[in-house]
Amino acid sequence: MHRPWPYPRVVGHRGAGTLTPENTLAGIRKAATMGFGGVEFDVMLSADKVPLLIHDETLDRTTSGRGSVAATPYARLASLDAGAWFSPEYRGERVPSFEEAGKLCAQLGLWANVEIKPARGFERETAAAVAKLALELWRAPPAPLLSSFEPVSLDAARAAAPGLERGYLTDRLAPGWDETARALGCVSVHCNSRYLTEAQADEVRSAGYWLLCYTVNEPAIARRLFSWGIDAIFTDRLDLIPPDFA
Ligand code: G3P
Numbered sequence: 001m002h003r004p005w006p007y008p009r010v011v012g013h014r015g016a017g018t019l020t021p022e023n024t025l026a027g028i029r030k031a032a033t034m035g036f037g038g039v040e041f042d043v044m045l046s047a048d049k050v051p052l053l054i055h056d057e058t059l060d061r062t063t064s065g066r067g068s069v070a071a072t073p074y075a076r077l078a079s080l081d082a083g084a085w086f087s088p089e090y091r092g093e094r095v096p097s098f099e100e101a102g103k104l105c106a107q108l109g110l111w112a113n114v115e116i117k118p119a120r121g122f123e124r125e126t127a128a129a130v131a132k133l134a135l136e137l138w139r140a141p142p143a144p145l146l147s148s149f150e151p152v153s154l155d156a157a158r159a160a161a162p163g164l165e166r167g168y169l170t171d172r173l174a175p176g177w178d179e180t181a182r183a184l185g186c187v188s189v190h191c192n193s194r195y196l197t198e199a200q201a202d203e204v205r206s207a208g209y210w211l212l213c214y215t216v217n218e219p220a221i222a223r224r225l226f227s228w229g230i231d232a233i234f235t236d237r238l239d240l241i242p243p244d245f246a
């Protein structure tokens with residue numbers, strides 16, 4: 001069994017979940033202001049290989065831009081508005097670089113789960129860039145936990161920064177998950193709370209992994225998951241599930 005989970009038990013999803021525009025510095029600040037100790041965010045590469053915070057492969061949903069993130073240089077991405085789509089209050093919010101977000105987390109004393117979110121075809125390259133930069137950004141503990149839905153990204157992250165811990169991220173636990181997570185040297189399993197059963201939670205924890213669930217927005221579900229021994233949850237509703245919930 002691993003050591004007890006040393007990080008926050010309630011983690012802001014994409015920053016401060018649905019309280020602020022996702023994957024922005026405003027979200028990271030909001031989570032800290034509300035007393036949260038950790039945030040999760042998604043990191044992808046621009047065309048010129050700058051790691052930045054965004055969830056979708058296209059700019060359309062969360063920025064004032066259009067088209068593919070992987071085909072757009074960072075200077076252009078950094079000029080876009082990443083807050084107006086959410087509400088007028090956040091107009092002028094930018095697409096942050098991973099460097100800006102990492103420095104802000106360190107400054108605010110926030111732990112981070114950095115989800116490597118490669119655009120298709122850039123799985124290894126994104127992971128290597130993110131892992132290398134994470135090593136530079138986090139010289140003092142607590143180190144971030146890297147995670148990805150892409151096994152090849154986890155493999156590339158390990159090659160680039162073997163000392164950083166990795167989480168195996170999957171929507172549903174499928175047969176063979178343990179072999180894959182073990183082969184990738186993962187310390188944790190992150191899965192969708194919607195599909196997880198209590199028996200699977202037992203299996204994951206008995207196999208020695210920390211277990212994290214996304215995206216948990218109802219207190220009753222959070223309570224049930226914690227009663228199953230889950231280590232941490234990601235939430236969009238930081239207003240409903242406070243940092244000291246578990
Ligand atoms: O890392 C947990 C969760 O963020 C995975 O799903 O699509 O919100 O990045 P998604």
Ligand code: MG
Nearest residue numbers: 040041042115
């Ligand atoms: Mg994510």
